[in-house]
Amino acid sequence: MRGARMAKLLKTDIPNILATRVEYPFGGTTTKTSAFLIKRPGGNAWVYSSSHAGDYIDHVAELGGVNQQLLNHRDEASKFSNVLDSPVFCHELEKEAIEQRGCVVSETYTGKQHKFGDDLIAYHTPGHTRGVTSYVWKSGDTTVLFPGDTLYPNEEGILAHGPLQFYAYEGNVQDMIATLKFFVDLDPTYVISGLTQSDSFVNKFQADQVREIIRTLSEAE
Secondary structure, three states, rough: OOHHHOOEEEEEEOOOOEEOOOOOOOOOOOEOOEEOOOOOOOOEEEEOOOOOOHHHHHHHHOOOOOOEEEEHHHHHOOOOOOOOOOOEEHHHHHHHHHOOOOOOEEEEEEEOOEEEEEOOOOOHHHHHHHOOOEEEEEEEEEEEEEEEEOEEOOOOOOOEOOOOOOOOOOHHHHHHHHHHHHHHOOOOOOEOEEOOOOOOOOOOOOOOHHHHHHHHHHHOO
């Protein structure tokens, strides 16, 4: 039905970033997910994934379409990533796991980073899985980090790290520590996670909270 395609993406607290409506992938009301569209002169980007993507096809077209769908890791992957008429992007190390979940990957990168222009960069940030990618978008004096669920707000609104036991591999704790140190050095203005257990997806980056995670992980080594 055409009416199902005409929903409007939601405004966020950050200009030029829009969001899909919230989903509850594990049931209940605690853990929420959403996908985001970045409006940019170099071509719009869709970050993460949403089962509601098809609802926004008309609005996405009005906004100029989407150049890339940027996946963080396998947990976001599904057939719904194939709904939008744009290539799906991820790290080469994550491609096989993503495609096993019904998502067709069109573009990958290897190494530590990939640039989509001066304002949008993909960074290889392993830990939660070997092939996690975080995305950094800059607009004026604002820097936004999209870390997937490598870093997310818990129920108290405090930043927490994604679980390490689900896709454990040798060296994953050290990789997670290195990734979190990279986030601290980056010092973004905002973090928009792939999931949240708080009331908001858009949060100020709190370096002290991330340093505390690093300390806890290091002491447990």
